[in-house]
Amino acid sequence: MPKSSFIESSGLTTAESSFIENARAHERLYIDQPYELYTPENHEAWSKLYSRMIPCWERYANPHFLDGIACLRLNPDMVPRLEDVNRFLKPLTGFRAKAVSGYVPAYVFFDSLRKREFPTTITIRRSDQLDYLPEPDIFHDIAGHVPMHTDRNFAEALVRFGECAHTAAELVSDIRDDETRAHRLTNIVKAMARFFWFTVEFGLMRGAGDEFKVYGSGLLSSHGEISHAIDSPEVQRYPIQLEWAINQSFEINHYQPLLFVVDSFDHLYNLVDELESWLRAGKLNNVAPGEPYVNESDLQSFEL
Ligand SMILES: [Fe+2]
Numbered sequence: 001m002p003k004s005s006f007i008e009s010s011g012l013t014t015a016e017s018s019f020i021e022n023a024r025a026h027e028r029l030y031i032d033q034p035y036e037l038y039t040p041e042n043h044e045a046w047s048k049l050y051s052r053m054i055p056c057w058e059r060y061a062n063p064h065f066l067d068g069i070a071c072l073r074l075n076p077d078m079v080p081r082l083e084d085v086n087r088f089l090k091p092l093t094g095f096r097a098k099a100v101s102g103y104v105p106a107y108v109f110f111d112s113l114r115k116r117e118f119p120t121t122i123t124i125r126r127s128d129q130l131d132y133l134p135e136p137d138i139f140h141d142i143a144g145h146v147p148m149h150t151d152r153n154f155a156e157a158l159v160r161f162g163e164c165a166h167t168a169a170e171l172v173s174d175i176r177d178d179e180t181r182a183h184r185l186t187n188i189v190k191a192m193a194r195f196f197w198f199t200v201e202f203g204l205m206r207g208a209g210d211e212f213k214v215y216g217s218g219l220l221s222s223h224g225e226i227s228h229a230i231d232s233p234e235v236q237r238y239p240i241q242l243e244w245a246i247n248q249s250f251e252i253n254h255y256q257p258l259l260f261v262v263d264s265f266d267h268l269y270n271l272v273d274e275l276e277s278w279l280r281a282g283k284l285n286n287v288a289p290g291e292p293y294v295n296e297s298d299l300q301s302f303e304l
Contacts, residue, residue, distance in 0.1 A: 011039035012079075014123040014137045023101035029108070033099045033122045038079050045127035047077045049139045049223075052130075056226045062205045062213035064154060064265070065220060068147030079124060080142050089146065093155035097146055102135070105301035106189050106294070107165055114162025118149060131224060144221030145200075153265035154215075158200070160272040164192060167276055168284075169302045184285050185302055189294045191246040191284040195275055197292070198245045199268060204229065204237060204261045212237060212261060225255050237261055242274055249290030 010018045012034075023031050054076075057066060072088050074080050086096040097120040098112070104119045112119050120141045125133055133140070148154050168188045175181040202216040212230055219226045229235060232255075238244075240260035250256065262268045278284055 011042050012037050012123045013039075013042060014121075014125045015134050016126075017123050020101050020123055029100055029102075029104065031099050031101050031122070033082050035079075035081055038124075041127050042124050043078050045124050045130065046079045046139060048127060049125075049130060049221075050074070050076045050143060052223050053143065053221070053226075056223060057220070060214050060226050060230050061220060062207070062215045064151040065147050065215060068150035069143075071150045072147060074143070079138060082120060082122070082142075085142060085146060089150060092150045093152055095146075095149040095155055095158075097142065103297075106193070106298035107169060107301035110162050110165030110192065112162070113158045114166060116155070116159060118145060120146075140217065140221040144217035147220075148200075148215060148217065151265065153269065157265055157269040157272050160269060160276070161192075161196070161200075164272065164276045164279055165302075167279055168192070169304050171280070172302065173304060182299055185299050186294045187287050188279060188284045189298055189302075190292060191279075191287045192275070193292045193294070194246050194248060194250065194287075195242075195271075197250055198240070198248065198260045199262065199271070202229075202256050202259055203240075203268075204259050206261055206263050215262075216259075218256075228255050229259055235259055240271065242271055242278065246275075246278075246284065247288040249288065249292075251291060 010016055012019065017037075019034060019037055057069065071092065072085055074085070082097045082099055090096050094116045096117055098117045099122045100119040102121075104112070109119055118141070120138065121136050122138055124139060125137050149158070168185070172181050172185050172188075175184065200216065201218040203214075204212045205215045207213040214220055214226055214229060219229050234257065235255075236258045238258075238260055240262050245260055248258065250258075262271070
């Protein structure tokens with residue numbers, strides 16, 4: 001089969017796309033979104049994912065997310081074009097979705113947030129395996145993350161978080177001994193990744209009375225877990241404490257048994273601010289061992 005028709009036929013399905021394989025083979029992280037490659041099956045996956053989330057969002061999502069979804073005017077039946085998303089998003093907070101071919105090393109990812117760019121996956125999961133997600137896809141990134149980026153306070157917290165990575169890179173750049181630098185950076189990245197996980201990915205927010213609402217994108221893009229996070233007696237929900245979140249390991253392959261609650265996005269911003277002062281004070285230099293794993297490319301990405 002000629003190469004071009006193979007690319008055409010594989011579409012932009014997660015883990016099956018030769019367009020993505022090719023970009024990765026050539027180490028191209030930032031890519032275009034070749035919209036014409038989406039197959040009818042890719043659009044069908046988006047449509048099914050989107051329609052089944054609507055009632056969940058109405059019930060469980062925080063109001064800032066619902067406002068964001070309204071602002072973005074996503075087509076429920078078609079995979080979104082990043083260009084269209086950015087046309088609505090950028091005037092609101094300066095953020096924009098930027099297409100990537102896959103894993104973004106830690107510093108590059110955090111620093112993108114500082115520049116108000118959100119690395120965005122363009123592939124979509126198979127339409128016959130909606131609950132199986134071997135890696136993030138465009139539904140998680142655009143329907144789960146990007147609506148939150150329309151909120152000014154949330155956006156400022158993300159930018160501030162990106163600045164922490166910049167601070168970390170500066171702090172470790174003076175350390176001459178390779179082993180000491182790697183140890184320190186591994187702990188800092190672990191702490192930052194945990195904070196990100198328990199807030200941006202899986203955070204809850206206090207709602208009216210004693211109810212909780214979801215603002216974490218991992219929950220907002222998961223049909224099964226969003227209700228489990230709020231309703232299940234098996235989940236422990238606690239007011240967030242920075243010292244706990246940065247020392248708490250997590251596993252990605254099952255529903256989260258422990259979630260943390262913030263009061264507001266101002267509260268979240270203040271926590272990020274505090275995270276940076278802790279970073280400067282050396283309090284992230286030796287966090288509790290355990291997940292997540294920090295790999296060599298994450299560490300190398302901090303070499304400025
Ligand atoms: Fe995510």
